[in-house]
Amino acid sequence: GDSVTQMEGPVTLSEEAFLTINCTYTATGYPSLFWYVQYPGEGLQLLLKATKADDKGSNKGFEATYRKETTSFHLEKGSVQVSDSAVYFCALSRTGGGADGLTFGKGTHLIIQP
Amino acid sequence: DTAVSQTPKYLVTQMGNDKSIKCEQNLGHDTMYWYKQDSKKFLKIMFSYNNKELIINETVPNRFSPKSPDKAHLNLHINSLELGDSAVYFCASSHLSGQGSYEQYFGPGTRLTVT
Numbered sequence: 392g393d394s395v396t397q398m399e400g401p402v403t404l405s406e407e408a409f410l411t412i413n414c415t416y417t418a419t420g421y422p423s424l425f426w427y428v429q430y431p432g433e434g435l436q437l438l439l440k441a442t443k444a445d446d447k448g449s450n451k452g453f454e455a456t457y458r459k460e461t462t463s464f465h466l467e468k469g470s471v472q473v474s475d476s477a478v479y480f481c482a483l484s485r486t487g488g489g490a491d492g493l494t495f496g497k498g499t500h501l502i503i504q505p
Numbered sequence: 506d507t508a509v510s511q512t513p514k515y516l517v518t519q520m521g522n523d524k525s526i527k528c529e530q531n532l533g534h535d536t537m538y539w540y541k542q543d544s545k546k547f548l549k550i551m552f553s554y555n556n557k558e559l560i561i562n563e564t565v566p567n568r569f570s571p572k573s574p575d576k577a578h579l580n581l582h583i584n585s586l587e588l589g590d591s592a593v594y595f596c597a598s599s600h601l602s603g604q605g606s607y608e609q610y611f612g613p614g615t616r617l618t619v620t
Contacts (some may be wrong), residue, residue: 406560423607430544434509434611478546484607492538492561493549493609500546 393418397481397496404471405504412466412499414455414481422458422483424448424464425493431480438466438479476503510522511596517618520585526581526615528596530542535600536560537579538609539571542593554579583617591619 397414404410416422423442427435439448441457441464448455455466464481481496508528509548518524530537538561553561557573568584579596596612 392542425608427611434613435597437608437610440608461593464578480548484609491607492540492553492563493548494550498546 393422393483393485393494395481395483395494395496397479397499399497400478400500401502402499403502403504406473407470408503410468410471410475410501412467412479412481412501414464414466414496415463416462416483417480418462418483418485418494420485421426421459422485424455425466425482425484426440426453426455426466427480429480430475431497435480439476471501471503474505476501509596509598509610510613511594511612511615513615515616515618517620519620520586520588523584524586525583525619526594526596526617527549528581528612530577530596530609530610530612532598532600533559534598534610536598536607537573537576538597538599540595540597540611542595542614544592546612547594548551552579552581553577556600561616586617586619588619591617593617 394417426438428438439450441448444459446457452504478498482493485491534554538553552571554573570582573579593614597609599607599609
């Protein structure tokens, strides 16, 4: 079955550091890939997405590129802020059906220290 | 202007009780979902509905019964609650974006605690 693997946390960085959160996936066909962010006590928010190979999703300074050859979708940000502290989830959905649920990774807790 | 709303936000109840969680979306989406997030933050799909029709029913005890009275609502009823049902339950809805992918929008979650 489909699966998503992402680095375990917590990941602790200093403000303005460079961020990478690794994500790899296993899926049949050509899934769409997503990063969601969950701030404390809140629901999940879509951060960015990519729907085909070599697509780059970007939002709020975060970027991720859909790499089919390495089945990866790593999240990066050049300079993190304290307000980026949250749990980040990598996810995929199979194409061809809007009712397909998302398959999530286990989440990476990011802590940014001033 | 809330997109996906859930009630209640917190639910504390005793084992053996029956409870319901309500979800409403005002985005005009055709598909709605229920997810369960366990204590380790792991999220797993439980159900999905498309135009009021059940599409996905993952391996979930039959004590859980979703009901969709219309496209904008998807409620979750749980019978005979057990300690292991304690979790955060998220409702979501989706639409087909201009780039050909389905984007899911999540509600704020309902934290269920069974004592």
